[in-house]
Amino acid sequence: MKYRKTFLFLIRAVLFLVILTGVLYCTAVVLQCKDSQYKYADFFRTADQLDVLFLGSSHVINGINPVQFYEDYGYTSYNMGGHGSVVPSTYWEFRNALDYCRPEYVVVDAYMLEKDFHYLDQGEDGEDANSSTDQLHLNMDCWPYSQTKVAAVKDLLSDKKLQRQFLYDFILYHNRWEELGQNDFLQLTGNEDRNILMGAEQRFKVDAVPDIEYPKDDTGMLTGQTQGELYLEKLLKDCRKEKIRVILTFLPKAQVTEEDVQSANSAGQIAEKYEVPFLNFLKKSDVVNFYTDMNDNGHLNSNGMQKVTEYIGQYLHEHTDLADHRGDTGYELWDQRVDEFQQSEAEQTQTQENLYSELMVLGNHSVNYVVYVKAGSEILKDPEAVGLLEELTGTKEIENAVQSGGPYFLAQDDTKGIMQEYTEPAEPDAFDTTAGKMEYIGLPDFGAVYLNGDEDHNLLDMGDNYGSDLQILIMDRKNGQVLKHQCWYAQGQDYQLCEDDVAQGQNR
Amino acid sequence: MQVITIEFLIFLPLVALVYYLIPGKIRYIWLLVASYFFYMSASPVCALFLVTSTMTTYAAGLLLQKKRRKSVLVCCLLINLGILGVFKYADFACGTAAGILSVFHVQMTDPGIKLLLPVGISFYMFQALGYVIDVYRGDITAEVNPFRYALFVSFFPEVMSGPIERAGHMLPQFREPAAFDPDHVRDGLLRMMWGYFLKMVLADRIAILVNTVYADPEKYPGTVLLVATILYTFQIYCDFAGYTNIAVGAAGVMGIQVMENFDCPYLAGSIADFWRRWHISLSGWFRDYLYFPLGGNRKGLVRKYINIMIVFMVSGLWHGADWTFVLWGGLHGLYQIIGKLLMPVRNFMVKAFHVNRNSFSHRLLKILCTFSLVSFAWIFFRAEDINTALYVAGHLWHFQPWVLTDGTLYGLGLDAAGFNLMLGCLAVLIAADLCHFHGLKISEKITAQGIWLRWLIYIAAVMFILVCGIWGPGYDETGFIYYQF
Known part of the structure; x- marks a missing residue:
């Protein structure tokens, strides 16, 4: 009787512990910070299809867009970059990824090669160390518990308590109960929000006046062997062993320090040693325009990302035999991501609240548009805004408007392959657009855009917003329908979107 | 190793x-090994004091068993209380002496006595000394x-x-250890x-608010000081009773009954x-081993009051080597004496206003x-x-009720969700104590339920503690208030 009671107790205890563990697991999933899951959700879905992995820091996250890659060339890739990710973190990101995929190429960025500390929590100074450790969660939380993850955590962090927080992140995230949202619960069913850019992130600010610097002496090398170099070589050796081909990069920066140059030169030397190509963007001044393509001194904005992705895509196209998977069975998710990316690009053109950002995103070719700058506007005296308009057209025509005082008119219709640009008072002949026959009238004190001869409906606002400096008509690429009409007012070099449009932008 | 790990x-x-x-x-051998492992994992060096106290009181017990000699008892008390005095009170004594000498313009340089205070010394030493006195x-x-x-x-x-247990228990x-019983x-x-x-x-959540306010009380309005003080009243209860429940429960898992402390x-x-009702084991210790030997209430009213003051001031000193603790103990002594002195007045008032002593309102x-x-x-x-204490005591009367509604309370380290959770949990605590007070045992009610409801409650409780408990990065597992004593 006594043993029976004990036996039943043990059975019940085991069953209870099993249920408790299950509930604890679900709770941990719900409470987990979703940043890492958001970034890597598609990685786990597409791991067996990946041909290329992009590795590195935030410069990579903001610099290379795998969806554009697929759209242009059909190459399947994932952006594994991590904010503040130093080379040892990048190495372990690669090792963790290898547990799930076997890419043909890895593209590794050599930024921060000069960093010479082993443990992130014993970094250069307290603040940097904390920041590096916090940012490591983006690259670590998504990986399920595994030998590789344990090895990574032990190698990157010296503090045992910190190691535990990475291996059992419930310790860290249990108190997220206050901020739980729908998405946290959707994680349980696998329907949570996810990064549609396969790990990449776009930035939309334009640092129109970057601190462009480049050291006079650009021949220096890193002295000794830094931890960054050590881990880069480890990565290269692992790749050689695993028969994965490597391309080293150093992505563009506006403000190039002596350490950057030394890192890039040392990366070049390592590339030579291991006989891998090295794309040093510090020496490719024609790829990005620092005045329009930088989010800040170090990170590219979406325009810069588009150009760098295009460059690397072209390089791979010319120098590798990677397969084009567009249209292949089983790759439908990639096509879906392309559609979503295009839709997101179109939305971006309608939600910016900064004129520079707006002019920058208009260049993403997701919409057709008309830009009208009234005669005598302050905008024509703003070199940054003028530069961004030049970036849109690829011409210097706007300089005439700067000289003459305008008005300035630009109609861009990618669907029809039309670009019309007028830089002084003009009443040109109507021209074909997706929306219909477009007629422009530009007078010193009046502007009008009519469609199909309907002169009762001026698409420009010459009523309430007559005083606005710049108007933009954003039009659907498919049918020419006006999606958004923005009116911008200049106050010096500060630009305000008229309030109605701000509200509409926020509502989207 | 701490119990919250x-x-x-x-x-x-x-x-x-x-x-x-x-x-x-x-089994006792195994428990001894486990106990020393547990203690040494927290502080290996301090185990020496534990051993010393154990050996001296063990030897004294045997000697006293053979022959009841006061010298043996005194010697044992002196050794143990001497250790306690040196390690816990030397710095306090020097500071106090320096303070007194400075009144007479005599400067005394700080000898800088910062001795390691062995963990739990006040508890296990009192327990061991209680044993010697009992023998x-x-x-x-x-x-x-x-x-x-x-x-x-x-x-x-x-x-x-x-x-602080008794040997007899x-x-x-x-x-004779109890047999395995699933119910235990x-x-x-x-x-x-x-x-x-x-x-x-509860305790660690309240502590966030209380620590914020008490770190710089001059920054806060009187009503905030009042709220923080009331919350501290709950914090220390939850903190100490929390530990006690864990201790009693842990012993209970092995079928060993440990006395109630609250x-x-x-x-x-x-x-x-x-x-x-508060820290029953310590109150009982002071009653049996200090108050009664001093004469208790058998030597006249004045002597009784003096004995009460001695017991409470010593109790204050036991809690901490600082005058704030002595004052705290002294206040409790004074409360009791004043209460007894005012007894005739209170009786008169009850009679005059026809107060029913058993009515709910009177008890409330x-x-x-x-x-x-x-x-x-x-x-x-x-x-x-003391200065901070006097400041808080003097300013918490400044009535500024709007701080209760203008969001001020949400800016004291706890946001609105955390603060409201704390209030909800305090309501649970009060309800649980009311049930216990009226003889209703919640645990018995739960265990009497069907398995699915029982397990649901258990699992929900575990999850609630794990999710809403304060732990993880930056948390100090040794942060029990009574650890320092």
Whole structure:
């Protein structure tokens, strides 16, 4: 009787512990910070299809867009970059990824090669160390518990308590109960929000006046062997062993320090040693325009990302035999991501609240548009805004408007392959657009855009917003329908979107 | 190792498992090994003091058993209290001496005595000394088995922060351990869970707010000081009762009964009643080993009052080597004396206003008055120094009720969600104490339910503690208020 009671107790205890563990697991999933899951959700879905992995820091996250890659060339890739990710973190990101995929190429960025500390929590100074450790969660939380993850955590962090927080992140995230949202619960069913850019992130600010610097002496090398170099070589050796081909990069920066140059030169030397190509963007001044393509001194904005992705895509196209998977069975998710990316690009053109950002995103070719700058506007005296308009057209025509005082008119219709640009008072002949026959009238004190001869409906606002400096008509690429009409007012070099449009932008 | 660590949650089941698997006769050996492992994991060096205290009191017990000599008792007391005095009070004594000498313009350089205070020394030493006095009085016979006695002094659930047990209660349980009973395990775990709730969800959450305010009380309006003081009243209860519940529960898992330390203290109707319900094991110790030997109430009214003051001031000093603690103890002594002095007036008022002493309103008034007095005294317990205590005590009367509604309370370290959760959990605590006060045992009600509801409650409780408890990065597992004593 006594043993029976004990036996039943043990059975019940085991069953209870099993249920408790299950509930604890679900709770941990719900409470987990979703940043890492958001970034890597598609990685786990597409791991067996990946041909290329992009590795590195935030410069990579903001610099290379795998969806554009697929759209242009059909190459399947994932952006594994991590904010503040130093080379040892990048190495372990690669090792963790290898547990799930076997890419043909890895593209590794050599930024921060000069960093010479082993443990992130014993970094250069307290603040940097904390920041590096916090940012490591983006690259670590998504990986399920595994030998590789344990090895990574032990190698990157010296503090045992910190190691535990990475291996059992419930310790860290249990108190997220206050901020739980729908998405946290959707994680349980696998329907949570996810990064549609396969790990990449776009930035939309334009640092129109970057601190462009480049050291006079650009021949220096890193002295000794830094931890960054050590881990880069480890990565290269692992790749050689695993028969994965490597391309080293150093992505563009506006403000190039002596350490950057030394890192890039040392990366070049390592590339030579291991006989891998090295794309040093510090020496490719024609790829990005620092005045329009930088989010800040170090990170590219979406325009810069588009150009760098295009460059690397072209390089791979010319120098590798990677397969084009567009249209292949089983790759439908990639096509879906392309559609979503295009839709997101179109939305971006309608939600910016900064004129520079707006002019920058208009260049993403997701919409057709008309830009009208009234005669005598302050905008024509703003070199940054003028530069961004030049970036849109690829011409210097706007300089005439700067000289003459305008008005300035630009109609861009990618669907029809039309670009019309007028830089002084003009009443040109109507021209074909997706929306219909477009007629422009530009007078010193009046502007009008009519469609199909309907002169009762001026698409420009010459009523309430007559005083606005710049108007933009954003039009659907498919049918020419006006999606958004923005009116911008200049106050010096500060630009305000008229309030109605701000509200509409926020509502989207 | 502390009781609020994953290590302890692994350690305890392992100890219990082996405990039940080995023969009853040697279980005390296993518990002794486990207890020393537990203690040394927190502080290996301090185990020397534990051993010293154990050996001296063990030897004294045997000697007193042979012949009841006062010199042996005094010698044992001097050795143990000497150790306690040096390590706990040397710095305080020097500081006090310097303060007194400075009044006479004599400068005394700080000798800089910063000795390591062995963890739990006040608890296990009092427990061991209680044993020696009991043997001396002939209340119990001395324990011959040194290992069993060593276990009595070092038993891991109580060695750090009590309860301060009696040999007569514990040694027989070590001699004849209880057989495995699933109900003991379940009840012990439930008790521990309640302890973790009190400590991790309530005490440590309240501590965030209280620490913010008490770190710089001059920054805050009077009503905020009042709220922080009331919350501290709950914090210290949850903190200490939390530990006690974990300790009692952990012992209970192994079928060992440890005495209760709390009995709804904030539902007490008088200060004397409060001390019958708060830290019962220490109150009982002082009553049996200090108040009665001083003469108790047998030597006249004045002597009784003096004895009360001595006991409470010593109790204050036991809690901490600072004048704030002495003042705190002194206040409680004064409360009792004033209460007794005013007894005729109170009786007159009751008669004059035809107050029914058994009415709910009268009992509630008494509870509220006692609670207020206890809360006020906690100011001296919590404040870093006397000046801070006096500042808080003097300013919490400044009535600024709008801070209760203008969001000020959400800016004291806890946001709105955290603050409201704290209030909700306090309501649970009060409801639980009211049930207990009226003899309703919630744990019995739960265990009487069907399995699905029981398990649902258990699992929900575990999850609630894990999710809403304060732990993880930056959390100090040694942060029990009574650890420092």
